[in-house]
Structure formats: C-alpha cells, structure tokens
Amino acid sequence: MALSRRRRQSGQDTPWYDDEAGRLVRPYTISNGRTRPTAHFDLMTMVMATGRRPASCQGPDYAQVLGLCEGPVSVAEIAAHIRLPAVVTKVLLADLVDCGALTARAPAAVSAGPVACTDRALLEAVLNGLRKRL
Incomplete structure (x- = not known):
C-alpha cells in the first residue's frame, strides 16, 4: 500500500520503481540472467x-534504450541513464543490434597531433588538488 501511495504522489505509473528503494526488479532479471552479450561492446x-x-x-x-539512441550515444551514457550495470546494458544493446533496431561502431580515433607534450606542472597541480579533496 505504501508503494502505490508513493507512486501516486510522485506521479509515476510504473509498478517496478519505488521512489525510496529505486528499481524493484533485479538487473539480471531484465537480461534473463544473461551476462554475455552476443556482440562486442x-x-x-x-x-x-x-x-x-x-x-x-x-x-x-528496450523502449527506454531506443528512446536514448535517437542520435549517436555511448554504451556508458546509456548505462548511466537507465541506471543498470554496464554488462546488463550491453546485453540489451546486443539484443537490439541483433534484431536490427540499433547499429554499433567503435568511436573514431583522434590523433594527438605531431607531438603530444605533457605539462608536468599542470599534472602536479591536478594531483595536489585531488589530494586536498581526498
């Protein structure tokens, strides 16, 4: 009863989500227990x-993933948006690629230019900043 009351107050209609607990269905239920996608991602x-x-x-x-893929999007971004582990997201994406609903490609490589110099002072400043925060 508390679940339906919370759902009505928040305006959500899905029975698989609770405002306080989050997703009520275990991630591997979504992929039917599969942990290996049929395609490499x-x-x-x-x-x-x-x-x-x-x-x-x-x-x-599947509908949620397809809605996110109207333009090119990375696997990491999709996993973050749907709040599922990357391996479960990869299984869903592989299913969609296998049935022709998605295309997949490796990201384009970017050249570093003629010489990629590392600024030691900049790296030390970043390291010092991280040490102060942690």
Missing part, C-alpha cells in the same frame, strides 16, 4: 537507432 562503443521496431525486442527496457 566496450564502454565507448557508439550506438544509434535505425528506426526499425522489430517485434522480438519489445518491452519497457
């Missing part, structure tokens, strides 16, 4: 929706 892999909505990839989690 690292955290910087860029994914983008193709516009296809196949019947095999239906459900609120």
Whole structure:
C-alpha cells in the first residue's frame, strides 16, 4: 500500500520503481540472467537507432534504450541513464543490434597531433588538488 501511495504522489505509473528503494526488479532479471552479450561492446562503443521496431525486442527496457539512441550515444551514457550495470546494458544493446533496431561502431580515433607534450606542472597541480579533496 505504501508503494502505490508513493507512486501516486510522485506521479509515476510504473509498478517496478519505488521512489525510496529505486528499481524493484533485479538487473539480471531484465537480461534473463544473461551476462554475455552476443556482440562486442566496450564502454565507448557508439550506438544509434535505425528506426526499425522489430517485434522480438519489445518491452519497457528496450523502449527506454531506443528512446536514448535517437542520435549517436555511448554504451556508458546509456548505462548511466537507465541506471543498470554496464554488462546488463550491453546485453540489451546486443539484443537490439541483433534484431536490427540499433547499429554499433567503435568511436573514431583522434590523433594527438605531431607531438603530444605533457605539462608536468599542470599534472602536479591536478594531483595536489585531488589530494586536498581526498
């Protein structure tokens, strides 16, 4: 009863989310217990929706991921937005790539230029700042 009261007050309609407790469904339930995606993704892999909505990839989690992928977005960003572990996010993304709803590519490499010099003074200042905060 407290869950439905909290849900009504916050305006959320989903029964799988509680304002205080967060997501009520365990992350690996979403991926059906799978921990290995069928495609290779690292955290910087860029994914983008193709516009296809196949019947095999239906459900609120797939819809949420597809909504985030209207433009190129990294795997890390998607995992942060949907608040799931990266490995579960990779399984969902692999499902969407397998059914043709997403495309994936490695991020473009950026050259450092002719000579990449490291400013020692800058690095020491950053280190000192981190030491003060920690």
